[in-house]
Amino acid sequence: MAADHTHPAPSAPPRVRRILVVTVVPLFVATVLAAVLLWPRGGSPQTDGGADVPRYPGTVTRVVSEPCPPVPSVPEGTPRVGDGRCGTVDVRVDDGPTAGQQVRTPVPDGPGAPRVEVGDEVVLVELADPIEPTVSNWNIAEHQRGTPMVWLAVVFAAAIVAFGRWRGLAALAGLAASFAILLTFVLPGISAGRSPLLVAVVGAALIMFVVLYLTHGVTAQTSVAVLGTLGSLVLTGVLATIATAATHLTGFGSEDATTLSMFQGDVDLHGLLLAGIIIGSLGVLDDVTVTQAATVTELANANPGLTRLQLYRAATRVGRAHIASTVNTIVLAYAGASLPLLLLLTADSRPIGQILTSEFLAQEIVRSAVATLGLIAAVPLTTGLAAVVTAAGRTDGTASTDAPAPRPQPDRSEALAALSSPRTAGSDEPDRTRTAPPSEATDRWPESNRSTDTAW
Numbered sequence: 001m002a003a004d005h006t007h008p009a010p011s012a013p014p015r016v017r018r019i020l021v022v023t024v025v026p027l028f029v030a031t032v033l034a035a036v037l038l039w040p041r042g043g044s045p046q047t048d049g050g051a052d053v054p055r056y057p058g059t060v061t062r063v064v065s066e067p068c069p070p071v072p073s074v075p076e077g078t079p080r081v082g083d084g085r086c087g088t089v090d091v092r093v094d095d096g097p098t099a100g101q102q103v104r105t106p107v108p109d110g111p112g113a114p115r116v117e118v119g120d121e122v123v124l125v126e127l128a129d130p131i132e133p134t135v136s137n138w139n140i141a142e143h144q145r146g147t148p149m150v151w152l153a154v155v156f157a158a159a160i161v162a163f164g165r166w167r168g169l170a171a172l173a174g175l176a177a178s179f180a181i182l183l184t185f186v187l188p189g190i191s192a193g194r195s196p197l198l199v200a201v202v203g204a205a206l207i208m209f210v211v212l213y214l215t216h217g218v219t220a221q222t223s224v225a226v227l228g229t230l231g232s233l234v235l236t237g238v239l240a241t242i243a244t245a246a247t248h249l250t251g252f253g254s255e256d257a258t259t260l261s262m263f264q265g266d267v268d269l270h271g272l273l274l275a276g277i278i279i280g281s282l283g284v285l286d287d288v289t290v291t292q293a294a295t296v297t298e299l300a301n302a303n304p305g306l307t308r309l310q311l312y313r314a315a316t317r318v319g320r321a322h323i324a325s326t327v328n329t330i331v332l333a334y335a336g337a338s339l340p341l342l343l344l345l346t347a348d349s350r351p352i353g354q355i356l357t358s359e360f361l362a363q364e365i366v367r368s369a370v371a372t373l374g375l376i377a378a379v380p381l382t383t384g385l386a387a388v389v390t391a392a393g394r395t396d397g398t399a400s401t402d403a404p405a406p407r408p409q410p411d412r413s414e415a416l417a418a419l420s421s422p423r424t425a426g427s428d429e430p431d432r433t434r435t436a437p438p439s440e441a442t443d444r445w446p447e448s449n450r451s452t453d454t455a456w
Contacts, residue, residue: 182279288319291318323375
C-alpha cells in the first residue's frame with residue numbers, strides 16, 4: 001500500500017483530533033455492530049457437493065507408456081478429448097489405511113490431466129467399483145502442491161519483512177486479518193443467505209479499519225485515508241447498483257456463477273456481482289487514499305507556507321498521475337484473469353457489437369468502469385480532507401510544537417557587515433569576544449537577538 005515515511009508526521013492540533021475522533025469512532029462502532037448483526041450463526045448451509053471421495057498422498061514409483069488402442073472414426077470437426085496417453089502408473093501410498101501399499105493406476109488422460117514422472121508426489125482417489133463394491137479403483141487426481149506453496153509463502157513473507165521491516169510485518173498482519181474477515185464473515189454470510197451487497201460493504205469497511213490502522217498507525221493522516229476510502233466505497237456501491245440495473249446484468253455471466261447456482265440455488269448472484277465489485281475495489285482504493293494523504297502531509301512538511309488550496313492543487317497533480325497508471329492496472333488485471341474468455345471471443349463469429357454487449361463480457365466492462373469511477377472520486381475527496389486537516393495544524397493556535405519552524409531568510413547587508421568586521425591582531429579567526437560600541441551595535445544589528453550564524 002502507498003508510500004512509507006522515514007519520519008513521523010507532526011501531530012494534528014487537539015481540535016482537529018477531536019473532530020476526527022468524533023467522525024471516525026461512530027463509523028467504526030456502526031461497522032462492528034453491523035458485522036455482529038450480520039454474522040452467520042448455526043454454521044453454513046449444507047450443499048449437495050457430491051460424495052466425499054477419499055484422497056490420499058502418494059509417490060510415483062513407475063510409469064509405463066503403451067500405445068493407445070485404435071478408436072472408431074468420428075465426424076470431422078468433433079473436438080478431441082484427451083491427448084491419447086495410455087499406460088499404467090505405479091504409486092506408493094504415503095498415508096491412510098493403505099500406507100506403504102503399491103497401487104496401479106491408469107496414466108492420467110483428458111483435458112487438464114496431470115503429466116506424471118517417477119518421483120512425483122501426487123494425490124490419489126479411491127473409487128469403489130459399482131459392480132463389485134469390495135473392489136477399489138485408484139486414479140491420480142493431481143499433484144501435491146503443499147510444499148512448493150509453503151516455500152513460496154516463506155519467500156514472500158521474508159521479502160516483505162526484509163524490505164519493510166516493522167511496517168512490512170504490520171502489512172503481513174493486515175493481510176492475515178483481511179483473509180480472516182473474508183473467510184469467517186463475508187463468505188459464510190453470503191452462503192447463509194444474507195444480502196451479498198450489504199455483507200460486502202460491511203466486510204470491506206471492517207477490513208479497511210483493521211488494515212489501515214494496523215499498517216499505518218493511529219494518526220490523523222490514516223484517519224483521513226479511512227474517511228476517503230469509506231466515502232469512495234459507498235460511491236462505488238451506488239454506481240455499481242445503478243450500472244448493473246441499467247445494463248440488466250443477472251450475475252450469470254460466468255461458468256463459476258452458473259455452477260454455484262446449481263449447488264446453492266438461494267444465492268443472489270446479482271448481489272454477488274455487486275459484492276465482487278466492492279471487494280475488488282477496496283485494495284486499489286486503499287492504495288490511492290493512503291498515497292494522497294501522505295502526499296499532502298509531505299508537501300506541507302517540505303513547504304509550510306503552502307495554503308490549503310495550494311496543497312490541494314499540488315497533491316491532485318500527483319493523484320492524476322497515479323490514476324492514469326492505476327486505470328491501466330485495473331484493466332490489465334481483469335484482462336489477465338480473463339485470458340481464456342478473451343481467447344474464446346477471438347473464435348466467436350458474431351459481430352463485435354453483440355460480443356461486447358453479451359452478459360459475460362458486459363459484466364467485466366461494468367466491473368472495470370465502476371471501479372475506475374470510484375477510484376477517480378477517491379482522489380479529490382481524500383486530497384481535500386487531507387489539505388484541510390494538514391493546514392489546520394498550522395493555522396490553529398494550538399499547532400504542534402513538533403513541526404519545524406520556518407527558516408529565517410538572510411539579510412544581505414547584515415551578512416556583508418559581518419564579513420567586513422575587524423579581526424583580532426595575530427589571529428585568523430574572527431574576534432567573537434570584542435564588544436562593539438553601542439552606536440555601532442545599534443547600526444549593525446537591528447535586532448538584539450540576531451546573529452550572522454542564524455542569518456546564514
